[in-house]
Amino acid sequence: MKLVNPANKRKFEVIVVGTGLAGASAAATLGELGYKVKAFTYHDSPRRAHSIAAQGGINGAKNYQNDGDSVYRLFYDTVKGGDYRSREANVHRLAEVSLNIIDQCVGQGVPFAREYGGLLDNRSFGGAQVSRTFYARGQTGQQLLLGAYSALMRQVGAGSVEMHTRTEMLDLIVHDGAARGIVVRDLITGDVRSHTAHAVVLATGGYGNVYYLSTNAMACNVTAGWRAHRRGALFANPCYTQIHPTCIPASDEFQSKLTLMSESLRNDGRIWVPKSHDEARLVSDIPEDQRYYYLEEKYPAFGNLVPRDVASRNAKTVVDQGLGVGPLKNGVYLDFADAIKRDGEDAIRARYGNLFQMYERITGEDPYQSPMRIYPATHYTMGGLWVDYELMSNVPGLFVVGEANFSDHGANRLGASALMQGLADGYFVLPYTIGNYLAPLLGESTLDESDPACATVVNDVAERTQKWLSVNGTRSVDWFHRELGKLVWNFIGMERDKNGLEKALSEIPSLREEFEKDVRVLGTADNLNTSLEKVGRVADFFELAELKARDALERNESCGGHFRTESQTPEGEALRDDENYAHVAAWEWGGTSDSAVRHTEELVFDNVPLTQRSYK
Amino acid sequence: MENTMTLTLKVWRQNGPAETGRFETYEVNEISPDMSFLEMFDVLNENLINDGEEPVEIASDCREGICGTCGCMINGQAHGPEKATATCQLHMRKFTDGDTIIVEPWQAASFPVIKDLVVDRSPLDRIIEAGGYITVPTGSAPDANLIPVPKDAADTAFDAAACIGCGACVAACPNSAAQLFTSAKVQHLNLLPQGQPERWSRTEDMVETMEEYFGSCTNHGECHEACPKEIPLDFIAYTNRDYIKSKRKNRKLLGQSS
Numbered sequence: 050m051k052l053v054n055p056a057n058k059r060k061f062e063v064i065v066v067g068t069g070l071a072g073a074s075a076a077a078t079l080g081e082l083g084y085k086v087k088a089f090t091y092h093d094s095p096r097r098a099h100s101i102a103a104q105g106g107i108n109g110a111k112n113y114q115n116d117g118d119s120v121y122r123l124f125y126d127t128v129k130g131g132d133y134r135s136r137e138a139n140v141h142r143l144a145e146v147s148l149n150i151i152d153q154c155v156g157q158g159v160p161f162a163r164e165y166g167g168l169l170d171n172r173s174f175g176g177a178q179v180s181r182t183f184y185a186r187g188q189t190g191q192q193l194l195l196g197a198y199s200a201l202m203r204q205v206g207a208g209s210v211e212m213h214t215r216t217e218m219l220d221l222i223v224h225d226g227a228a229r230g231i232v233v234r235d236l237i238t239g240d241v242r243s244h245t246a247h248a249v250v251l252a253t254g255g256y257g258n259v260y261y262l263s264t265n266a267m268a269c270n271v272t273a274g275w276r277a278h279r280r281g282a283l284f285a286n287p288c289y290t291q292i293h294p295t296c297i298p299a300s301d302e303f304q305s306k307l308t309l310m311s312e313s314l315r316n317d318g319r320i321w322v323p324k325s326h327d328e329a330r331l332v333s334d335i336p337e338d339q340r341y342y343y344l345e346e347k348y349p350a351f352g353n354l355v356p357r358d359v360a361s362r363n364a365k366t367v368v369d370q371g372l373g374v375g376p377l378k379n380g381v382y383l384d385f386a387d388a389i390k391r392d393g394e395d396a397i398r399a400r401y402g403n404l405f406q407m408y409e410r411i412t413g414e415d416p417y418q419s420p421m422r423i424y425p426a427t428h429y430t431m432g433g434l435w436v437d438y439e440l441m442s443n444v445p446g447l448f449v450v451g452e453a454n455f456s457d458h459g460a461n462r463l464g465a466s467a468l469m470q471g472l473a474d475g476y477f478v479l480p481y482t483i484g485n486y487l488a489p490l491l492g493e494s495t496l497d498e499s500d501p502a503c504a505t506v507v508n509d510v511a512e513r514t515q516k517w518l519s520v521n522g523t524r525s526v527d528w529f530h531r532e533l534g535k536l537v538w539n540f541i542g543m544e545r546d547k548n549g550l551e552k553a554l555s556e557i558p559s560l561r562e563e564f565e566k567d568v569r570v571l572g573t574a575d576n577l578n579t580s581l582e583k584v585g586r587v588a589d590f591f592e593l594a595e596l597k598a599r600d601a602l603e604r605n606e607s608c609g610g611h612f613r614t615e616s617q618t619p620e621g622e623a624l625r626d627d628e629n630y631a632h633v634a635a636w637e638w639g640g641t642s643d644s645a646v647r648h649t650e651e652l653v654f655d656n657v658p659l660t661q662r663s664y665k
Numbered sequence: 666m667e668n669t670m671t672l673t674l675k676v677w678r679q680n681g682p683a684e685t686g687r688f689e690t691y692e693v694n695e696i697s698p699d700m701s702f703l704e705m706f707d708v709l710n711e712n713l714i715n716d717g718e719e720p721v722e723i724a725s726d727c728r729e730g731i732c733g734t735c736g737c738m739i740n741g742q743a744h745g746p747e748k749a750t751a752t753c754q755l756h757m758r759k760f761t762d763g764d765t766i767i768v769e770p771w772q773a774a775s776f777p778v779i780k781d782l783v784v785d786r787s788p789l790d791r792i793i794e795a796g797g798y799i800t801v802p803t804g805s806a807p808d809a810n811l812i813p814v815p816k817d818a819a820d821t822a823f824d825a826a827a828c829i830g831c832g833a834c835v836a837a838c839p840n841s842a843a844q845l846f847t848s849a850k851v852q853h854l855n856l857l858p859q860g861q862p863e864r865w866s867r868t869e870d871m872v873e874t875m876e877e878y879f880g881s882c883t884n885h886g887e888c889h890e891a892c893p894k895e896i897p898l899d900f901i902a903y904t905n906r907d908y909i910k911s912k913r914k915n916r917k918l919l920g921q922s923s
Contacts (some may be wrong), residue, residue: 098732155806477803
């Protein structure tokens with residue numbers, strides 16, 4: 050791999066879009082190395098990116114608990130957990146650098162949980178049979194992001210990173226076949242302009258908000274990635290979405306988002322539903338033998354700790370059978386009564402106090418007294434822009450890190466692995482691999498911002514933005530987003546089948562047409578205008594939703610978070626078709642939303658033998 | 666729907682930093698007690714758009730009380746009536762049918778209004794930039810278990826690190842002081858062994874940057890009352906102590922144990 054010598058690094062400019070774990074760690078590290086970095090976020094401060102909301106923890110194969118963990122075991126668990134749809138080499142590298150990440154974060158002052166002797170504590174998490182998860186109460190994401198953000202702000206202070214807040218990337222500039230810059234809109238003044246660099250790094254997160262209701266933050270969107278896709282970057286595996294098993298069920302139509310309850314709760318909570326369809330008694334009056342602990346019964350080895358996809362689908366099955374609980378019968382119980390009896394209320398409070406408090410705030414119910422009600426919700430997207438081993442997309446000079454790329458989680462992500470991947474990419478992978486791309490460009494200048502290649506894209510963006518203000522229809526952006534979300538949830542949700550997907554492919558485009566004709570965006574483009582920001586994002590979600598349906602239709606197998614009802618084992622588990630689908634599907638934009646071209650990358654498993662996942 | 670509420674909202678509308686603001690009165694109906702305060706605003710905005718009026722700009726993102734984006738004065742209280750709760754986690758069951766609710770942006774000279782209920786809190790980032798970090802370039806950290814941290818110290822540092830940077834402490838303070846935010850950020854690092862080498866320069870730089878932007882602390886304690894994460898006032902005392910010490914520490918001798 051080629052290197053850029055220290056004195057030459059200052060001659061290279063790099064754009065980093067997004068300041069979550071992947072973006073902040075990448076921008077900080079590139080700045081430390083001496084590159085000239087421009088970082089962009091649409092938030093008012095880099096610290097607000099949605100990595101902040103991750104609760105549970107981060108994996109690291111330290112084997113501090115002496116329970117037999119190793120780099121190989123983390124690698125193996127991640128490949129298996131991803132249902133053999135990720136690249137072995139990427140996953141092995143991820144497991145290797147998981148060790149360095151923990152060191153780095155502790156060095157920064159991240160306050161991970163500790164034992165009385167002062168050493169780090171670990172817990173088992175989301176289906177792992179070793180305790181390799183480092184955690185910081187229920188706010189590991191916030192603490193890790195504050196670490197990366199502090200490193201980033203140190204570079205801002207040092208002048209190596211130029212920080213652009215409240216600035217949203219709306220397009221990519223590709224010139225002579227390579228990514229040369231981006232076009233952004235200042236969200237306060239509405240000013241649209243270009244920024245150029247030797248390389249562009251997207252760290253722009255996932256596309257879960259295509260479902261409207263998800264655990265993502267309100268502003269999370271696919272626009273940066275989607276615009277890059279429209280400029281030639283391949284979009285891989287858009288059908289892979291993780292539906293997280295433990296979220297608070299929706300309460301009504303005005304629900305704006307769903308709140309996740311860390312799955313660490315499954316370590317002590319028992320999941321059940323009443324056996325009777327018309328159970329009307331108080332929870333405490335339902336005798337043990339009339340409760341259906343469906344995970345414990347079906348999966349004795351893993352019990353309540355089965356991987357997320359398995360836990361989610363089983364919850365859907367019992368709710369669909371009419372066994373759901375709560376006023377809308379749209380949840381299952383997560384019950385702490387036994388744990389409280391065993392360990393005492395204080396111990397449970399120490400472990401989950403802030404989560405219990407959050408639950409009480411939202412529902413008005415006290416989980417120390419009665420069980421929580423939970424139901425699956427869209428949480429994380431394993432698909433994303435296609436990247437090679439060096440995290441570069443097929444567009445030279447365009448790198449993609451964190452949730453925005455597709456690379457490490459296959460068809461299902463294990464708990465506590467998202468934080469690990471974001472930081473791996475940003476701290477320990479991209480800073481080296483980007484040098485390999487930049488080294489031969491020594492002496493080349495960046496594209497002049499007055500170049501027609503920039504001006505054309507700037508005009509495109511300005512016109513597109515203005516266009517939405519002139520539609521003057523009758524319905525709000527949120528209305529259309531909500532309707533789109535219902536289609537995506539119903540037809541490309543936890544279970545997919547051919548009929549449903551075909552239905553989605555006919556209904557999404559017609560809803561989109563209506564959206565383009567009838568959306569109402571008020572106000573102006575030269576001022577803070579949240580509806581105007583949203584409308585462009587929703588427009589991109591419409592196109593992505595269509596591709597997602599096509600990808601799900603073409604992948605006629607079940608794997609991880611992608612469950613095709615046509616492809617299941619006699620016990621109802623996901624049945625892979627390795628002969629025909631042991632590959633990555635990478636879609637090339639074809640000029641319209643229905644003309645994308647499917648490319649494949651074969652997945653070769655030299656180290657982890659392909660087996661049917663079993664958690665019995 | 667049963668049990669729904671009808672509410673009168675008096676909302677601050679202001680088109681930009683240089684424009685004159687005003688209160689507008691709106692009525693919202695069929696508000697369910699299970700809605701969050703921001704979802705109630707979603708309903709208001711949906712109504713406004715239907716009526717051809719520009720929606721109210723109100724900041725929010727995670728809606729889980731952790732990102733610190735949201736925040737406004739609700740009936741004169743930062744983040745509203747429920748203790749230890751950010752605006753997004755405030756639910757309508759805390760209000761009663763027929764209530765009038767006054768909603769204003771954070772008020773502090775250092776937080777100018779951008780539009781309606783949205784303000785500019787960038788001075789908080791300037792304080793972090795001045796020293797809110799431990800200098801540990803990527804790759805240079807020793808093994809994570811090399812430095813044991815006594816549990817009490819780790820837990821206290823955590824209590825400080827829980828700050829979400831929302832700015833409610835500044836908004837609630839009669840002096841618009843940022844002592845609670847700054848001291849939480851200073852003490853998160855100063856309490857840990859990893860934070861010792863830069864302890865005195867960090868304290869000095871962050872406190873002095875804070876003073877460029879914000880008012881002075883006169884120990885009212887309103888900040889703690891408003892804080893959604895209940896950051897203890899103790900951190901302000903610890904920081905004052907560290908600041909005084911920072912002025913007389915001979916930094917050439919810091920390698921000595923005492």
